[in-house]
Amino acid sequence: MAVADASRIGPPAARHDRIVRQRPFVVRNARVLLIWALLLALMGVYIAEAPQFRPREQRTIANSGMTLAAAGLGQTLVVLTGGIDLSVGPMVSLTNSIASATTDKEDPNGSMARAAALALAVGALGGLINGVLVAYGRLQPIIVTLATASIWTGIALLVRPDPGGYIPPDFTALLAGQFFDDGPIALPFGLVWDRPVPSAVFLLIGLVVVWLLFRRTPLATRIYAVGSSEGAAYMSGVNVARAKMAAYTLAGLAAGFGGLITSAQTSTGNALAGNFFTLNSIAAVVLGGASLAGGSGTFLGTLAGAYVIALIPSVLFFYGVSTFYQQLFQGSILLIAVSLGALGVFRIRNRIERL
Amino acid sequence: MLLLQATGIDKRFGGVTALHDADFSCDAGEIHALLGENGAGKSTMVKILCGVHTPDAGEIDFAGRLVAFRSPSAAVAMGIVPVFQELSLVPDLSVAENLFMGIEPRNAIRLVDRRAMRRDAEALLTRLGFSGIDPAAVVRDLSLAERQIVEIVKAVGRSPKVLILDEATSALNRQQVEQVFAVVRGLRAAGVAAVFISHRMEEVRDLCDRATIFRDGTDVGTVEMAQASHGEIVRMMIGRTLHEAFPPRPPLPPEAEPLLEVRGLDWGAELRDVSFTLHRGEILGLSGLEGQGQGDLLFALFGVYAGVTGDVRLRGEPIGLSGPRAAITAKLALVPEDRKTQGLILPLPVGENMTLATLPKIAHGGIISPEAERAATSTMQESLAIKTASMDVPVRFLSGGNQQKVAIAKWLLTEADVYLLYDPTRGIDVGAKQEIYALMRRLTEQGHAILLFSTDLAEVVGLCNRALVMYEGAIAVELSGPELTQANLVSAAIGVAESGRVDTPAASA
């Protein structure tokens, strides 16, 4: 009988008790930090190159990525489950159309409040339909949302065949204007605030707070769990279908909010105005470091991704580059980002996993 | 006090019976082992107990009430908490989030109280003796052993009345196993019942009060661990009626030509200095506990893994290990572990599955010749007696045995010299098994060679000329001739695992 050398059959190196620690902050959040660094660099360029950086420019820059940030929030939620929502853009258009068509010049504020509530409800309902089809119909998200995208566009065109409609100026001022316009404000501790702040800044802070609160709900954990490993989530007692449905519904709600912001910013309705947000929201999510396979990503990354995409045209403008280059740059940055993220493929030792 | 009782359980998967009229019961405050060979039905039984599978017949009593679980979470809610080898941890979430999935501590406004969760996780880990794991660490970054520990801690954190550990300690080292055992004994003292499945007999002896032995899908007896001898238990496990008669095994001529020579094969920590020679006409068995690198060895030889080092020669010529395509050219064949996901493409027709590895052979200039394809597939259908209405039927409609024949036919068509087989008879019926055994014998008579990994010890003993017992990626023991017995295989695998070195009676004989 052949007996192998006994001395090398000890426990392999990995099997000692090591102290497992959370990875350092920078390592854990490398991709989010990178996109924020890129965003800050772009903003630096913007501020350095812009002839002036008055409240007007501040408002423009804050508004530029606002709808995309809202749409991106929704897209993030869906991507976290491992899905995709191609109906985000048309939902922005649809809710924008609805808002612009249900307002009444005789009762601007009251009708706008009702229109806004209706838009948000339509957004959530549309998302719910996507969610039910994906989670309970067990259909593929990409094709389901492609189909509903077509439906939302059709409904938007019924509601608003031609661009137009009415959005009260107060609503525009509220969501796309600025605060603290009327001189210095006294703050506690004797401090004084004396410059206007774009309302978009408050909206962004609001979105971030909503995200941070959401991240602390059990639902958020479930959405991450479903995207990370559906089987493990099921074994842990997660209602997989319900978590997915919730993610799509909230995505629809976020898109509806995006539609309201577009309404405020453009003061008008357009049944096709929001369609490009579908692709840009996916780009923002990917730039923000989320995995399209699901389970990892954060709105904080998507937010930076959205503003990177939104700022590129302005920065190009200041460098005297034709706006024709805008999409070229946006697309290139997206491709470079995913390519860099993909280089890890070559470290995989099992060739099956490289396929 | 009787706590959990399953009586008359039947369970079939497709055409294969996993359990037939099986009983199992355990008391509160005991640690009860389930023993048996692979495929004896232990895992199916515990999966039925905890709601992963629904039984086809039979009933389950829990704490004096008839229960039927619709999902694993329903069982957990009642206090039957399983820990499986297939992990239920979510890789992208932190240890704490996983530990408290579904039972998160909430604060005043019903949000998850992360600080409390972290604190509770820390306390739980420390209480159970695993303070080395940071609750904030992401599960993805943990080693397999650490994940198993977290899995066990997660189960314990759910206050089980019945704790099921199914191979839950397979990746743990001695010290970690001891810590887990201390936890389980603590639970026993508190009146919890634990059901324990492990391949390591010494662990079973160490921990368990009683053991129920399963064989061929039913229970064959329950013993008190203190009274039962090692030999007695092994006999009950393997003492099954050998209804598979193996074809006669002609002795290998001493001058048999070496066909596949492997020297110093290394792949990370998974394969360590593997060397052996496979001769023409030989069936060489791979054995040992599950997951000791046997499957990795087959994949490495077939070129699936990158970064494999060592010298591999086929008919004296070095081969590159660069991928399946090169391996096929070099006349290697691999029938992989899972025929449904690796061996076959289920929705595609029988014929297309058969010719998938030999497309260049039946095509001219990239265009497939229907005549050549028909000739190839009908030859195979005939020689393997594959039961199918036609070659155009999707292979998923075939029975398990016929599916496996198709998977093997694909490789016979490549006219390979060396066949790497991963558990080729798992989950198929007896008749098809017989035919596959006969086929293997035919191949060796034609001068081919087979490297066979089988979890069925009877197969290794009945078919192989020699067997290599693997442990942690290395070849620990070689058994041949009269020493190649089921008892010796079990002893070698367990003995090696227990001592970390080779000192079993069989090995030193």
Next chain:
Amino acid sequence: MSASSASPTAETIGAGRNPWLTWAAQHRAILIPYGLILLLLAAAAVRAPGFVTPANLRSQLVLASYLGVLAAGQLLVILTGGIDLSIAWNLNLSAILLTQFTGGGSPALAAVIALGAASLVGLINGLGVAYLRIPSLVMTLGMNAVLAGFTLVYTNGSPQGSAPAFARELAVGRLGGQIPYALIFWALFSAGLIFLLRRTVFGRSLYAIGNNREAAYLSGVPVRGVLVVAYTLCGLFAGVAALLLVGYSAQSYLGMGDQYVLTSIAAVVIGGASILGGSGGYGGAIAGAITSVLLQNVLQIVGIPFAGQQILYGLIILLMLFVYGREARVRE
């Protein structure tokens, strides 16, 4: 325990059932879209008898041929389990290259450049998807933006030139004044593509990869090579479609490919292909392309506005998913 007693085996399938039903179930991916075509034509015949004339049906088919060529490329990619969103601007760039270089004097060179550029774009998509494992959605989405930007920069916002004579002839000309060259071309193209899918090593490999990448790889199928070829062909076909569309409209313009992403995917899905890959054929996609074109035009004829078309379009895709989706569930 005999394995054949419990699960449906090959011998028992279809036994004891109406053979017609069995046949219909097996060929549902062909029957349903062609049935849909008949339904649309019937609706048109009732509401607008003028629509269902040989001459008009012929021109509908010609329109469908353009989409059909494009859908062929999308089908190849979808069969691998991917998707190509870049065909919109790949088509557009190719069309612009064709007209610009034709204006420069050499239609033949223009065609080579246009088709070459389209194939190159497909090749890059394929390399990114196959070797860097970038999800096809992101790869082709990014590529689409790059191409849109490049096209804008290249044309400075206004494409020049005109369609080469041979493209016009191919797209709108008729053999003997009767049979459109476009249909002759589409027939030959379809025959070639169906042959490619059914009778070649490439076709077999495509279905194998789309159904089960791991098993295909373990059987020695060159997975990444096949993926690259599929995306490259998809690019090439976008170029061919560009040529036809340039011939049809006698010029190139910005945005001419935009509507074709949705319609090409819809044609493939209506034709019974699974978006997960591995199932579906060109026979269905042909019907899908015709359905797509008829849907737009018949609905217009019967007085349903563009908005209604969009809604019906989406509903039909969803309906198809449910109809075809049943089979997928059995497969699980």
